[in-house]
Amino acid sequence: MSDPRRLTFPHMGDYWIAVKRIAEISGAEVVVPPRITRRTIELGARYSPEFVCVPFKYTLGSLIEGLENGANVACQLCGGCRFSYYAEVQEAILRDLGHEFQFVSLGGGGNILHVMMDFQRKVAPDVALPRVARAFRHGFRMAQAIDAVQQRVRLDRAFEVEPGSIRRVEAEFLRELEATVTTRQVLELQRATLDALDHVPLSRPERPLRVLVVGELYVVMEPYSNCRIEEELARNGVEVHRPLDVTSLISHSVGYRRHVAELTRGSAPYVTHFIGAEGTESIVRTLAAVRDGYDGVVHLKPFGCMPEVNAMPALQRISRENTFPILFVSCDAQSAEAGLRTRVEAFADMLRIREAGVIHA
Ligand code: SF4
CATH class of the missing domain: 3.40.50 (Rossmann fold)
Structure with missing residues (x-):
């Protein structure tokens, strides 16, 4: 060429x-x-x-x-x-x-x-390979900064006093991140952004609804493909937790076999072997959500995804045995925000009613 x-x-x-x-x-x-x-x-x-x-x-x-x-x-x-x-x-x-x-x-x-x-x-x-290695280190540090800031955004977005104030801090962070040259600048920007988020006025209830998002990595991480479900949950007053991001993927990609063995142990007795991609992880994370007192889980599955389809019977069993709410969302090329909005609203309402003790476990 x-x-x-x-x-x-x-x-x-x-x-x-x-x-x-x-x-x-x-x-x-x-x-x-x-x-x-x-x-x-x-x-x-x-x-x-x-x-x-x-x-x-x-x-x-x-x-x-x-x-x-x-x-x-x-x-x-x-x-x-x-x-x-x-x-x-x-x-x-x-x-x-x-x-x-x-x-x-x-x-x-x-x-x-x-x-x-x-x-x-x-x-x-x-x-030379060392220069490429430096580039990857820098890129990884940028991805970690994105994950650290957006993790915080997910926790706080539902409770901002002035609508859009958190989005503004996040947008400014992403703009400035693009201009960073050194790893140190990335770290400083991350720190300054988290500090700025500390100062955004919030009105957080004493016990907010907490929901964990699990599923296949692409539809979990590309907001367009999941109809911006995290923002939709926030609009309904939900604190969103999502452990799957690039930081976690990269840290598990080294020592991957050990990670798989841990997941397989953790998913028993619901599944006793690794079912591929993020399927087993969806089960392990959901079990942890039940144990840790989350109010519910959102499971994101791309249309045509075998690992997540295989995870679903186990997730349904966990839900049944623990009377634990799981919203199953299948993302396809025709997914529309309007349809999902209604489902998320109903899910959040149900969690709230359950939390108030009207629906007993
Ligand atoms: S089968 Fe599922 S996990 Fe595998 S690439 Fe397709 S969507 Fe992703």
Whole structure:
């Protein structure tokens, strides 16, 4: 390829800021695709096999938009379950559509070290590995900052006195994060943002409703794909907890076998073997939510996702045996905010009535 490399990648939440910086430090030009919109999923759904899982459609649509905007290198991660063939199938589809580009698949098995080595070999072969390692360290630090700030946003958003005040702090943080150059700047910005959030006036009830969000990683982390369910829960006065983020994924990707063994032990007797992707984790987290006195769980499942479908009977059993509320949400290419809004409102009302003791466990 004689043109300069202009790299694109699929969107997932706000992590594009970290991915962009990794690529830039490694010497690549970056074309950030447009934010996920209805057009993205329409494009992805139009050119995907009908029954493929829905994150495939979102990420394909996002890659198409990146290539339309001038990218000539398309990057895709690969991992377990159907994620392991996203790259090959998406490359074939994009070529059939007439795009001229280099396709780069990164890191079979989802181990972050494999991703980094692949990235250096396939995207930045002229750049020394230590520089690429520095880029990844910086990008990881940015992702951790995003997770730390957004975790806090999820806890507080329902209780802001002035509507939009938390969103403003978060938006300012994301804008400034893009401009950071050193890891130290990232840390300082994270600290300053958490401090700013400390000063946002809140009106938190003594015992707020607490809900844990579990499910498949893409639909959990890309707000468009789950119809912004965390914001919807907050609108209904719910404190939202969500342990699955990039920080947790990366920390588990090293020592992954041990992580899987722990999950499998933790999910017994509901399942006694690893059921793939985040399925087992959804069960373990839900059991922890019951133990820790949460008011309910929201389970997010992409249409066509076998690991989360397999987790559902166990989750239903946990719900039945413990009289514990779980809202099951299936995210597909046609999901609409209006329909989900009604379900979330009803769920929050039910949790509130239950909390008041009208419905007894
Ligand atoms: S976890 Fe589910 S949605 Fe994600 S790639 Fe695997 S099968 Fe598809």
